[in-house]
Amino acid sequence: MGKIQKALEAIYNDMNELGKITYAEIARRTGISENQVGCLVDGRRRLNEDNLLNIIEAMRITLSDLDNEPVDSNRRRLNMMLDDLLTAGEPYSNAVKFNIESAHVKFLADQAAAKKAG
16 A cells, blocks of 8 residues: 555645644544554554545545545645635635745746746
């Protein structure tokens, strides 16, 4: 499960950075200990099918999200933030607005660099 575990870890890191999920929250939703969740997500312990399905359900992602890796981390974060803006209906703080704008600027700069190089 090397590719799947790496994809899970990348998505978790992005969601955690945005304050959307923690090991504690996954543990609460799955009944797996917080320490065990950390070990499974970061690859220190091997994922089995049951744990994988429980963790992705707790993170509210799908197997296809894992299969679509690698996705540019900034692009995924931007999509998550925009999704939150469109669905939450709550005003965001200036810090979150800055993060969205920064992610967008970085994404555009990366796209321009890739186009120039390619």
